[in-house]
Amino acid sequence: MVSRRSHTKSRHGTPFALGCSNCKRRRVKCDEQRPFCGNCTQRQDACVYNAEGPYFFAGKQSRRTRQTGSCSSTRQRHTSLSFPEWDTTLNTFRSTNESADSPVLNMEQLQLVIQWIQHTHTFLARNEETRKVWETAVLEEGLKAPFLMHGILGLSALHLSCTRSSEQGRWLSIAISHKNKALSMFSEQLSSINRSNAKAMMSFAGLVVIFGLGSALTPGTDVGPSLDALIEIFTLARGVQAVVNEGFQFLLQSNFAPLFEATPPTIPFAEDVLIAFDHLRELNTQLGQQSVGHDSASYERTIEHLRDMAAFTWAQPTSMTLVGGWAIRAPSQFMSALERQEPFSLVLLAHFCGFLNMARGNWCVGPWGSMVLKEINQLLPSDWQRHTDWPTSQVLGKEHIDSNVSPMEN
Structure with missing residues (x-):
């Protein structure tokens, strides 16, 4: 089984801390108030968040409104670029x-x-x-x-x-x-x-x-x-x-x-891609027969959604449809399995990275696919790594495939 990495729950319920960059650098607890956290307000530092948590979509508001002089000076620095x-x-x-009637x-x-x-x-x-x-x-x-x-x-x-x-x-x-x-x-x-x-x-x-x-x-x-x-x-x-x-x-x-309008384009995949999807389905069926805890139905839907969304990338490499589309359509059970780092969920995500890497020409995608794939391959036990051969060869090259990895026991 994959070793579990412990996570620190943030106050907003995300699987890892989303504190501002200053608090992370100083290794102090961040209250994650937006747009400026309490520590940065007190120190009169520029407060920068490098990731946005889902609480913006859950309607959660800041628990307090700052009216202090220090907050005003901090806010002034954030808008001091004359916006x-x-x-x-x-x-x-x-x-x-400017007056209201000025050009x-x-x-x-x-x-x-x-x-x-x-x-x-x-x-x-x-x-x-x-x-x-x-x-x-x-x-x-x-x-x-x-x-x-x-x-x-x-x-x-x-x-x-x-x-x-x-x-x-x-x-x-x-x-x-x-x-x-x-x-x-x-x-x-x-x-x-x-x-x-x-x-x-x-x-x-x-x-x-x-x-x-x-x-x-x-x-x-x-x-x-x-x-x-x-x-x-x-x-x-x-x-x-x-x-x-x-x-x-x-x-x-x-x-x-x-x-x-998200009807997948009717563009045929290459033979190696079709083989990779067939392998995922066969592995899903095999795991369902071996373990009553394996949710074959949810994984089957996840595989089908990945194939549908990957077609957009296949047709238009810079398309962002894959990133949001697959996450939206994937069953919540899969997302939970991914947070738990269940091996098969990581194998599916590795294939996602294979398609994501095709969109690397998009300025906001770049090396995302290759970097996450490398991390997945490090997390997977040796007897699971052969199941990521297709994305590994596509993204990192065939020389990165370990031919000596033992197959998964039936």
């Missing part, structure tokens, strides 16, 4: 030192909007129809929902931080500032999702998932691609579905409808 506040009258951003022109934010239109939005699309939604419809919703506009600007800035090494620090700081502002505003509306904000709420929830993937690839951050971090991404993705469910019928009849 204008949202002007509800002008329906745009306005600098605090508004913020070149930095205009640059981020151009980045979104020209580049960032394309990595969220799986086809031309969904690309148009992300490019135009989502941006138009951002004009009505400040938190979504902050999310769009934040993700575009994060994209720039990952692609412009010479300006990485600058754009990362801007990305984090927009993200913190957006999360604070977004959480206030979680308990009142309706037709007026359903599009914006769903869009922003999706952006949080992408931000979680991309921020883990930024040099200098405390959280990088790992098995635990990927499980957290899955949790966030399932949270998106919880937000969608609040206004699903309305969304399905709106101009956002293409986002919900």
